[in-house]
Amino acid sequence: MEKYNHKKIEKKWQKRWQNSNLFKTDKKDNSKEKFYLLDMFPYPSGRGLHMGHTEQAAVTDTLYRFYRMNGKNVLHPQGFDSFGLPAENFAIKTGIHPSESTKTAIKTFKKQMDSLGLAYDFTGDVITSEPNYYKWTQFIFGKFFENKLVYKKNSKTNWCNSCSTVIANEQVKEGKCERCGTEIEQKYVPSWMFKITDFADDLINDLDKVDWPESTIKNQRNWIGKSQGAEIKFKVKSLKLKVENENLKFIKVFTTRPDTLFGSTFIVLAPEHELIVECQPQITNYDEVKKYIENAKKKTDMQRVEGKGKTGTKLEGIFAINPANNKEIPIFISDYVLSGYGSGAIMAVPAHDERDFEFAKKYNLEIIEVISGGDVLQEAYIGDGILINSGEFNGLLGKEAIKKITEFVKGKMVSNYRLRDWSISRQRYWGCPIPIVYSPDGQPKFVGEENLPWLLPTDVDFIPTGEAPLIKSKELKQRVERIFGKGWTPEADTMDTFVDSSWYFLRYLDPENDQKFASAEAIKHWMPVDLYIGGAEHTCMHLLYARFFVKAMKKIGLIDFDEPFIKLRHQGIVRDKVGKKMSKSKGNVVSPDEMIERFGADATRAYMLFVSPLEDDIIWNEENIIGVYRFLEKVWNLKSLIINYESQITNNKIEKLVHKTIKKVSEDIKELKFNTAISALMILVNEMEKQKEVTVVNYQLLITLLSPFAPHLAEELWAQLGNEEFILMQNWPKYDLELTKDKIINLVIQVNGKLRDVIEVAFDISEEDVKKIALKSEKIKKWLIGKEVVKIIFVKGKLLNIVIK
RNA sequence: GCCCGGGUGGUGAAAUUGGUAUACACGAGAGACUUAAAAUCUCUUGGGGGAAACUCCGUGCGGGUUCAAGUCCCGCCCCGGGCACCA
Secondary structure (H helix, E strand, O other), X not given: OOOOOHHHHHHHHHHHHHHOOOOOOOOOOOOOOEEEEEEOOOOOOOOOOOHHHHHHHHXXXXXXXXXXXXXXXEEOEOOEOOOOHHHHHHHHHHOXXXXXXXXXXXXXXXXXXHHOOOOOEOOOOOEOOOHHHHHHXXXXXXXXXXXXXXXXXXXXXXXXXXXXXXXXXHHEEOOEEOOOOXXXXXXXXXXXXXXXXXXXXXXXXXXXXXXXXXXXXXXXXXHHOOEEEEEEEEEEEEOOOOOOOOEEEEEEEEEOOHHHXXXXXXXXXXXXXXXXXXXXXXXXXXXXXXHHHHHHHXXXXXXXXXXXXXXXXXXXXXXXXXXXXXXEEEEEEOOOOOOOOOOOEEEEOHHHOHHHHHHHHHOOOOOOOOEOOOOOOOOOOOOOOEEOOOHHHOOOEHHHHHHHHHHHOOOEEEEEOOOOOEEOEEOOOOOOEOOEEEOOOOOEEEOOHHHOOOOOOOOOOOOOOOOOHHHHOHHHHHHHHHHHXXXXXXXXXXXXXXXXXXXXXXXXXXXXXXXXXXXXXXXXXXXXXXXXXXXXXXXXXXXXHHHHHHHHHHHOOOOOOOOOEOEEEEEOOEEOOOOOEOOOOOOOOOOHHHHHHHHHHHHHHHHHHHOOOOOOOEEXXXXXXXXXXXXXXXXXXXXXXXXXXXXXXXXXXXXXXXXXXXXXXXXXXXXXXXXXXXXXXXXXXXXXHHHOOEEHHHHHHHHHHHOOOOHHHHHHHHHHOOOOOOHHHOOOOOOOHHHHOXXXXXXXXXXXXXXXXXXXXXXXXXXXXXHHHHXXXXXXXXXXXXXXXXXXXXXXXXXXXXXXX
8 A cells, every 4th residue: 555645645635726726715605604714914024934824824724624614604815914124124135125025925925825735815915015905004094094093293202223213102012122122212203193092992891892812801901001090180389479379380190099189298290291391480490400301301211110219300499289188299300200191290199109109208208198007107008998187088988088089179080091092103115105295384185095006116225214215215206296286295104014914804805896995795794803813922012903993994984893803812832842932043943844845734734733722832842743643644544444344343333433523523623622623533543443444434534524634635535535526625524412422431439539449331320220339349348348428429420429437 | 019821740731611630642661573773563651559459649839618629719839921110
């Protein structure tokens, strides 16, 4: 018999599948139930497909085949998230234009995906850097612009010196650039902002509607960071003009603890607070204050936090009035108060806030205990408790105190969020051009749908200078003047690539439509995504942004649903055998190509699914893939054991096991428990081998069950049995429930909860009968000598537990 | 510091959700085939005691609930991830 040779069969079936257009979905077929199965699409890196892609693909491909065989109309598209920095950096190094290197990389990716036998539908080529795609990114931007969901702001932004561009808050990890690890600086750069904060509440509340991993939901909630509290106004007075009713201003503060208001002994403003400039004439030490502000501006956020202890400067000449007790309290500025959160000002309560306590200790400020608890002269007491030193409110507790004091000082209950608006301007070349032009007097205007796609110019040098490369494009400049008139200028920034990936799942539904980003019918039929598979590293970025896009698009009437991804699961990370992340610099990268060459696509895919549960990391240990390869080999070799007559032994034992396996594999795939599904198949194969014979029917059932995991091998064996249709077009096997139940079972006999005997009995044996057998058993009897039986617990079909004293 | 996960053989991991702990696989050891090796096949493989039958211990640690705990409750320890001066 011929040996299992993956090289021979895999190429052959890949070609046949391609030639018959097997993986193309008829999106208009309403006769079957739809299933939208989505992969997070890849960035087509020049290095080609890595193991992470391979694992994700193995997961969705298995599911695609399973659901299709189960009669669903499965949409399983794939595209490329092809704008981005690596291609541009590569261009700077080599002179090869990003559009060229991107095209080459996409070709490589597709070839590698084919060599894994992946059933992707590439219809319409959804490639974000192609004008027929980014035209619609710009269209949506235009709609957002018209509906005031995007605005331009000159504010402090996160600047990465190495990437020479602004990046969004979500793209800063521990004060460093998420992409290159460079420390982020604060820089004032005019930037287009998406109003994601308008949707903060919906982004939190609608998390109740999705079936996502708990940690991902928690991360999103945490990122949005909603906190409820009160906004309270403090009057500001000047020492020079210390006369009645001579209020300079108000300071608004946000606090989650208005119940501690009587303990507020000073006010702290962020260095950027507007009051400082407004009260300049009244502030007597303005020079000193100015120095502090300038110093603070120079620090990065990291440095502000890391710096030893808190710093600050008192604003001499002015003071605030605590509205609870009308006490005059000093005003400080300090960079421990953030300008971007709340109103950029706090009421400091040193007795009950660690930061305020530290500040008060350093500057010798009054500490008044207003919640009874710890020793507030030693450290701040943070918890809830009974109010003291709070006038008529003494004795109140928690919520009631919060409510009453807020009412008393005419405060307002408000919510604040950690989430900031999404800055999307990038001072780089290889991104979607922002479709905005400026009038001669500097007013921004959307270029208009008739001018889309607003093409990315090609006459540009990419060397980063900190200035957007598009500024240097003559073509763009001329284009703008030609269309809009003399003196009009283009926007030179491009968009964050996360914008491109915030709506691609809609384009897949109708990728060849040149009238709309997708037809209303297609969206209605296919959305939302039934199952989304991708890495957990996107919990605060891509997923948040895509959800925002859907909510914003719904608000302006472009679509009519509010959550894009109903069910989401993450695959783990593929690590090397000592558990390190694979990376080029560590030199521990394993290439899928090499694995396909050595073990085949089937073994590579099945191994990734077998070796650990979906969401756990994969330790890539080559010693282990052998086991899966041997298993596939065994399935191949079983051919020689096929018999054409009815065999009593085989029927009884194997048939029952086959039906049990159908049940187990079907249920496990649905629950994404691929590792145990494959082990169930291994058990079946081991048993068939042991019996030394297998009927054609059972063998066919085995390879059908195997086909989602090892499609090439299954297809080859299926054809060798004389079948003409692809195995993918077969119905998924059904099991006979009766056959999955054992008539004879092993029943456990325990004494005081310890296993003492196992008896073979009918599955439905009565308690009385079990007791009789158990009490006769020598193994049991010896434990009962001289003991009193207190009670007997019987669990039908499982065990009998005799409790003795 | 706060919020999530997670600690089970030499290794990757199972365990019907409270009911036989370690399925499946790798590795290791022994044997068979072979002139030999590779491949393949068979057996053994949590620890201790015992010729054996058998028995005691065992799911990070310490308590608890229960006839019964890897699984539930309380208190710790360690590892991974996210957030972090957010008032």
